[in-house]
Amino acid sequence: MTVPTTVESTAARLRRSTHVRLLWMCAALVLVVALMIASIMIGSRSVDLGDVLAALGGSATGFDQAAVAKRIPRTLLAVCVGAALGVSGAVMQGVTRNPLADPGILGVNTGASLAVVIGIASFGLTSASGYIWFAIGGAAITSVFVYAVGSLGRQGATPLKLALAGAATAAALSSFISAVVLPRGDIADLARDWQIGGVGGVTMDSVELILPFLAGGFLLSIYCAPGLNALALGDELAAGLGQHVGLTRALSAAGAVVLCGAATAVAGPIGFLGLVIPHACRLLIGVDHRWLLPFSAVTGAGLLTASDSLGRIVARPAELDVGILTALIGAPLFIVIVRRQKVRSL
């Protein structure tokens, strides 16, 4: 296939050799492991490395080792959720061919929130195993709706239309959330805690609960990666290359929705991670989705673990929920991306 001369320089700039990719991948993996250890050591009570290793070995004597035992599930959950959101964002950006796609921007998180709040209020849900189906269902309905609404009209789903449809849908859904919550003083606290994303206070049960969903979503996304590469060339060209465009799109979107819905079910809405991670990864290892998706998973895990640790440092001895921190870090980057785009391509 010949590459048109106008995009040749861009293509060359974005192409990365396998060596470079492997190098970045290894570096990211090492970084994630280091961040995980740091996340276990850092907190309102700092623990030294010896105690961490002892606690990992199964011993649970003394305060420090008990603290470690508490922090291990939290760290694991941060890794899982971060990986899920990173991949979910990369897939959504690929499916919609839209640099601003993100579960938070598209209102998918709010849809999951509303579904869970309704579940709490009307069906008396109290546990994450009940939330998860509501969250995935809410995320699925909202994402299909926002995408359908945003892609009506002549030019299809432009970033502007999608972002506005997402923001407007999120605004409408939050009205429904307050209508559900306001007359029920008894669930207001539960619902409020749930509306802010965080990984604090979790147990191994939550991690075990979402692992099958994450594995399924991740495998589905990886399976669709070559198809996403073809979609990036445009629907006609992808069809010409033998891709079943509708099927690829539906499968990969399903993978993204499962990932983001499951992550939202256990950790609450965490915005902007899915937006920022794929952009950063594309700069480092290029646009090939077969590499981009795993790399997004690793860096997403790293960023969420780092944000969670940071949230425990900046507000010591209290904690800053990771959902708040990612929004504070991610929104400025979103604005940078918006400013870098030419107006025509927005």
Place this chain on the structure above:
Amino acid sequence: MSPTPTRSLIPSTTAEAVAGLRRARTRRWASVVTVLSVLVIAVFVASLMIGQTFYPIDEVARVVAGQQVPGASFTVGRLRLPRAVLAVLVGLCFGLGGVTFQTMLRNPLASPDIIGISSGASAAAVFGIVTLGLGSTGVSVLAIVAGLGVALLIYALAFKNGAAGIRLILVGIGISSMLTALINWELTRAAQWDLQEALRWLAGSLNGANWDAVIPVLIALVILSPLLIGQSKSLSITQLGDDTAEALGVGVSRTRLFVIVTAVGLIAFATAAAGPVAFVAFLSGPIAARLTGPGPSPLIPAGLVGALLVLTADLVGQFALGTRYPVGVVTGILGAPYLLYLIIRINRSGGSL
């Protein structure tokens, strides 16, 4: 900006046809404004009469005229009258401010509550209530200052070789999610009592309205709305696109900045008094535009629609539903389906307002 529908009968001259069309539009505009005004007055009077105790219209009239009526003087004069007046003023402010943004950015979805212009005022007010423990005056001042500050920040960040409308919308969405995170953070740290107040404020509510809250909004409306309405012609011309407007002699950047400051001023004062009443700024413009049709400026009809919405929603929220909902929840629920309908319609036709 849709072209006028083709007429079956061909007029003698184009100029005559245009003039006739313009007259017809002005007549329609005038009748829409009249009907809306009558409706606002009717609901206003009804909201003075209806409540726990019903007062007939002559007693209400005597109270408003300043006479002492046992019972009614307190209930109507001190409780219902300030509330209804505040509802009208806040509705006017939101309607005017909202339609200004929608016209300027040529997108009905780009209303201040969706692109984050009003979230600055909300974040500041929650900060004032929770962290600083301010009273209502302090909260209002803080909300007004922060509302203007955030709007200018969004404008500045969107400014790059001129402020493109699209960039303004997207930057606004980004800033608003950041402010939402800050609001959530404040709420997690809030004590139980402050939390109730902050949540009520965030929902947008007219509970506890008194004359002290009415006066600043009234002053802002009297000063700012004539300025805004004076700009309506330049505003309509900017709808033709930046280049065309410049060619027609409108300083686009200057008009835009002036209009933003005025409209945000209106919205910030209204938000400070009643909280961000959901969707009023967003709904008024499109409803008014559909009523008046294309052509004349939708500013005044939009303001009236806003007033009507807030008055009616407050009445519904107080008495028509089982629980007493704050007005913002009612407008939010009313607004959501219309919003979705609107998005679908706009995206399909690709038009503005």
